[in-house]
Amino acid sequence: MREKLITIALVMISAAALFANGVKEQPKSLKVGLMPAVDIAPILLAEKNGYFEELGLDVEIQIYTDAQNRQTALQTNSIDGAMTDIVALITNNAEGFDLKGVFSTDGMFPLLVNPKHVDDKDIKVGTMEISVSNYLVEQYLGDDYNYEKVYINSIPTRLQAIATGDVERGLIPEPVASIGEMNGLVKVVYDGIPGESLDIMAFTGKAISEKADSIELFTEAYKNAVADIQKDPSLARDVLMESISTLPPQVRDKITLPEYKDATLPSDAFINELIDWTGNLVGKTYEITPDEILDRRFVK
Numbered sequence: 619m620r621e622k623l624i625t626i627a628l629v630m631i632s633a634a635a636l637f638a639n640g641v642k643e644q645p646k647s648l649k650v651g652l653m654p655a656v657d658i659a660p661i662l663l664a665e666k667n668g669y670f671e672e673l674g675l676d677v678e679i680q681i682y683t684d685a686q687n688r689q690t691a692l693q694t695n696s697i698d699g700a701m702t703d704i705v706a707l708i709t710n711n712a713e714g715f716d717l718k719g720v721f722s723t724d725g726m727f728p729l730l731v732n733p734k735h736v737d738d739k740d741i742k743v744g745t746m747e748i749s750v751s752n753y754l755v756e757q758y759l760g761d762d763y764n765y766e767k768v769y770i771n772s773i774p775t776r777l778q779a780i781a782t783g784d785v786e787r788g789l790i791p792e793p794v795a796s797i798g799e800m801n802g803l804v805k806v807v808y809d810g811i812p813g814e815s816l817d818i819m820a821f822t823g824k825a826i827s828e829k830a831d832s833i834e835l836f837t838e839a840y841k842n843a844v845a846d847i848q849k850d851p852s853l854a855r856d857v858l859m860e861s862i863s864t865l866p867p868q869v870r871d872k873i874t875l876p877e878y879k880d881a882t883l884p885s886d887a888f889i890n891e892l893i894d895w896t897g898n899l900v901g902k903t904y905e906i907t908p909d910e911i912l913d914r915r916f917v918k
Contacts, residue, residue: 646674646675646676646829646831646832646835647675647676647677647678647829647832648675648676648677648678648698648699648825648829648832648833648836649677649678649680649696649697649698649699650677650678650679650680650697650698650699650700650701650819650836651680651681651682651688651691651692651697651699651700651701652679652680652681652682652700652701653681653682653683653685653688653701654681654683654793654794654862654864655701655725655791655792655793655817656724656725656726656791656792656793656854656858656873656875656876657701657723657724657725657817657876658681658701658723658858658861659843659847659853659854659857659858659875659878660723660840660843660844660847660854660878661679661701661840661843662679662857662858662860662861663843663846663847663853663854663857664677664839664840664842664843665677665679666857666860667842667843667846669839669842669843670835670836670839672839673835673838673839674835675832675835675836675839677836677839680697681861681862682700685706688700688702689706692715692717692822693715695822695824698821698822698824698825698829698832698833699720699819699820699821699822699825699833700819700820701723701817701818701819701820702717702817702818702819702820703749703750703816703817703818704719704750704816704817704818704884704889704892705748705749705750705752705753705816705892705895705896706749707719707818707820707911708892708893708896708904708906708911709748709896709900711906711910711911712902712904712906716822716823716824717820717821717822717823717911718820718821718822718823718826718911718912718913719818719819719820719883719911719912719913720818720819720820720821720826720833720837720883720912720913720916720917721818721819721837721840721881721882721883721916721917722814722815722817722818722819722879722881722882722883722884723815723817723818723819724815724817724876724877724878724879725791725792725815725816725817725876726791726792726795726807726874726875726876727750727751727754727789727790727791727792727795727816728789728790728792728795728805728806728807728808728874729743729755729758729787729788729789729790729805729806729808730777730780730787730788730789730790730795730798730799730803730804730805730806731780731786731787731803731804731805731806732780732781732783732785732786732787732803732804733802733803733804734783735783735786735787736804738786739762739763739764740763740764740765741763741764741765741766741785741786741787742765742766742767742768742784742785742786742787743755743759743765743766743767743768743785743786743787743788743789744768744769744770744776744779744780744785744787744788744789745767745768745769745770745776745788745789746769746770746771746776747767747769747771747899748896748899748900750816750817751789751791752767752899753812753816753892753895754789754811754812754816755767755789757808757811757812758789758808758811765787768784768785770785770788773790773791773794776788776789776790777790777794777797777798780798780803781798781801781802781803792873792874792875792876793858793862793865793869793873795874796869796872796873796874797865797866797869799872800866800868800869800872805874807874812888813888814884814885814888815879815884816892818883818884819840821833821913826913830915833916834915834916837881837916837917840881841880841881844878844879844880844881845880847878848878851875851878854875854878855870855871855873855875858873881916881917882917883912883914883917886908889908889911889912890908893906
């Protein structure tokens with residue numbers, strides 16, 4: 619009888635140990651939405667190099683070509699977070715959707731110019747209305763041009779409008795801008811504008827509440843991949859070409875890469891400038907503070 623009890627006890631202990639190990643080894647998980655922009659290179663490289671897996675994090679990446687589809691995925695909790703921009707972050711929170719920026723990503727937003735209109739001062743410029751691209755058009759052109767904004771949300775349609783001369787210039791993010799350059803448009807890059815990153819990795823309030831540990835690991839893996847790219851920028855080109863199927867091979871060396879930086883967040887002054895700019899654009903006063911739209915714990 620005593621031996622039988624000992625056997626039962628050993629079986630129960632073994633089962634408990636197996637259960638405990640199973641729980642311990644269960645990977646943390648995140649679903650993230652990305653856009654086909656140069657910002658995503660460190661995230662793609664972290665996945666390729668196994669940095670998420672090494673940290674015990676299971677990351678499911680979805681690349682969206684339509685920002686509205688990405689927004690819908692966020693609002694329906696189909697994804698935990700997404701690469702977005704500060705203007706979108708502001709408007710989401712102003713409209714009551716809980717979305718917090720956790721670290722900046724690094725993008726490039728050249729102006730493409732129709733070669734027949736390089737010297738024109740009276741121009742139409744293709745951009746998107748409530749977006750960082752609109753803000754950048756103002757920063758780039760300033761008082762040097764007499765310009766009319768033409769709002770074209772679809773990037774392929776905007777690219778076509780520049781090519782046909784319906785607009786003389788248009789803001790197109792990299793790497794799509796380099797496809798335009800490859801097809802004969804003139805690519806203009808404004809060094810030092812903006813002074814801080816406009817793009818940001820953001821997660822829903824629900825995800826931050828339930829998966830803070832996973833977001834912390836995601837940020838750590840991102841930092842590791844950035845360190846790799848800083849040593850060898852060709853890694854960014856390679857992983858972008860591998861992951862964005864619409865990029866033709868000959869565009870690889872034309873892509874203007876940003877300076878990839880460690881995971882940081884914009885200054886309060888920059889955020890406040892964009893809050894005021896967005897409010898003026900839509901004719902509203904946004905009673906929003908940087909602390910309400912950023913969660914700084916992951917970059918400290």
